[in-house]
Amino acid sequence: MVPRIMHGSIETSGWTVTLLEVTTMEMDPSPIAPPGALGDLITLPLNLVLLCGHGRTLLVDGGFGLFTHIIPGVVEDLDASLAAAGVSRGEIDTVVLSHGDFDHIGGLVAGDWPDALVPGFPGARVACPARTADHYRDRDPDEEGNIATRILATVRAAGLLDELPSGAEVAPGVRLTLAEGHAPGHSVVEVGDYVHGVDVLHHAEHVPHPEWDSGFDQDPPVGLATRHEWIARLAADGRRVSFAHLTGFGRVERDGALHRWAPLA
Numbered sequence: 001m002v003p004r005i006m007h008g009s010i011e012t013s014g015w016t017v018t019l020l021e022v023t024t025m026e027m028d029p030s031p032i033a034p035p036g037a038l039g040d041l042i043t044l045p046l047n048l049v050l051l052c053g054h055g056r057t058l059l060v061d062g063g064f065g066l067f068t069h070i071i072p073g074v075v076e077d078l079d080a081s082l083a084a085a086g087v088s089r090g091e092i093d094t095v096v097l098s099h100g101d102f103d104h105i106g107g108l109v110a111g112d113w114p115d116a117l118v119p120g121f122p123g124a125r126v127a128c129p130a131r132t133a134d135h136y137r138d139r140d141p142d143e144e145g146n147i148a149t150r151i152l153a154t155v156r157a158a159g160l161l162d163e164l165p166s167g168a169e170v171a172p173g174v175r176l177t178l179a180e181g182h183a184p185g186h187s188v189v190e191v192g193d194y195v196h197g198v199d200v201l202h203h204a205e206h207v208p209h210p211e212w213d214s215g216f217d218q219d220p221p222v223g224l225a226t227r228h229e230w231i232a233r234l235a236a237d238g239r240r241v242s243f244a245h246l247t248g249f250g251r252v253e254r255d256g257a258l259h260r261w262a263p264l265a
């Protein structure tokens with residue numbers, strides 16, 4: 001597929017923020033909506049976020065990398081997506097990891113799985129929520145669904161892993177903030193009047209219906225509480241927002257007793 005840069009870029013606090021839609025996934029919506037509410041098949045994008053400013057180049061999450069085969073039909077070419085935004089892989093000084101799911105962490109390594117791995121962004125530091133690093137450090141690397149233990153060990157062995165507490169500043173004005181429930185240590189990225197909400201929710205219809213979105217959360221009650229908290233916060237403060245699996249930038253607005261997703265024009 002042709003890489004897309006969604007809705008150009010936005011500017012905030014000296015940063016140019018570009019949403020890179022690196023691939024799309026077709027899936028059955030039943031884990032995240034009542035029967036029939038979203039039809040039989042939905043297409044979810046995967047967005048990474050490029051942050052350029054202050055002499056720095058940051059990428060939020062690494063995409064599927066070696067693991068596109070996990071979801072049928074997924075095709076990803078991160079170098080082409082970066083080139084479409086005018087950046088090469090070697091220019092990225094920091095990869096900010098939101099959590100350890102395969103579509104976010106897979107691209108942090110290259111080489112041969114599982115025994116000959118090297119960092120996927122040579123020389124780039126990886127800013128990782130400490131809670132994510134702690135969760136995966138001593139787990140069985142062969143446990144089903146766990147690719148993160150080997151990947152974080154590879155980055156750590158290269159001396160490139162920074163394990164950060166919630167609220168830590170990754171670069172000037174860029175903060176990694178815990179928003180738990182979806183996955184261990186799942187964190188959002190806050191920059192000026194913009195937030196990348198990653199996997200706090202997974203569809204525009206989850207803004208009015210946060211309770212639909214339980215099937216992708218490892219801890220559904222905590223995920224739901226986090227979703228309510230962030231929807232209310234974003235509606236109140238009016239910050240611009242993106243999510244890993246929604247198309248484009250938008251805002252969360254009040255809509256009577258509920259809220260709605262308002263795409264940025």
Ligand SMILES: [Zn+2]
Nearest residue numbers: 101103199244
């Ligand atoms: Zn995700």
